[in-house]
Amino acid sequence: MEVKWSRDFSIKNMQLDKQHELIFEITNLANDLALNIQDNNTQHKNDLKQILVKLFQYIKIHFKDEEKFMESIDFPLIEEHKKSHQILVEKTKELLEHSDNIVKMSQELSILTKDWILDHFANEDLWIANFTKKALHLQEIHYTLEQYIKLKSIKQDLRAEKTYDYICNCSLRIHAVPQTIHQELVSKENTLKCEKCGQILVHLDYFDLNQNFEKFNAIFEDALQNHHFTTQKNDMGGGIDEFSSKNLRNFQSF
Known part of the structure; x- marks a missing residue:
């Protein structure tokens, strides 16, 4: 299922919102390729690796920018958020290190990209937007x-x-x-x-x-x-x- 970025996911920062939108596009592309992957297809394997490398590089840049923004607004959950970033970076790195099994990698990538969108970008990042406009209500x-x-x-x-x-x-x-x-x-x-x-x-x-x-x-x-x-x-x-x-x-x- 494709998930498109919308204003519902905005954290009220133009630079970070643009980065989120691009990450949504990359993860949707990776997920689509993973669902249609064919074993022993060299082109599919290369395409998926390129997307994964691009995603890995981009989320590191994005997370760094986002953490700077959280520091600038004294975001109270910054340490928890940083830990979440580190976990996602490590999971992506693990996929790159075990990319010989293309079918398994595509399946794990599909799950991971959904987790990024659903659990992090669509949920955890929303606390940042909420903090900038009102007090946090954790429940x-x-x-x-x-x-x-x-x-x-x-x-x-x-x-x-x-x-x-x-x-x-x-x-x-x-x-x-x-x-x-x-x-x-x-x-x-x-x-x-x-x-x-x-x-x-x-x-x-x-x-x-x-x-x-x-x-x-x-x-x-x-x-x-x-x-x-x-x-x-x-x-x-x-x-x-x-x-x-x-x-x-x-x-x-x-």
Whole structure:
């Protein structure tokens, strides 16, 4: 699955963003070649080695530039980030040192490039962007559910998984969260936010819809009335939107 760089991956630094975009292109090219590699094909072998050398050289330059930037903003997780950089450099170096088995190398390269994109450039680097604009919240996943599903799908197909219902503060909206992401949210106590209302998604635990329909319906009716009321107040230039916290408290009472 090809992953294209977009503003979602921006760390708010033009030079580093350009480098990230190029690394995305290189890793996609390497992954495409790895998936179509043919054993004993000399041209394929040479092409893959050239791409790997290019990637190895470029990530070392990029990591050096990124670490300088982190130092300039006093990034609090810089040591952890440097360790992550070192691991990726070593893994790439190991592939170069064991490039005789072209099929095995292509398979390992495919896995490694996905890990770079998903775990490092698309996740760990986002902490840098988040730090530059607000305080770090270490348990918050800084993607919408839709973006996170797309990222997770790089490694595994989530379409066949069981889904769990989550709610936000949007009226009558239910988010279907795949089991893999649901387990991560529960076990790691991480949080995701709705892309529309910006509020944290809350797991709608199992309950009997027939027995709780009246209470369920009453909450939504109350939420709608509060929403219209606060909207009118905001239109007049005043008032505080209390819809979010009140709605969450009601749902969490189930």
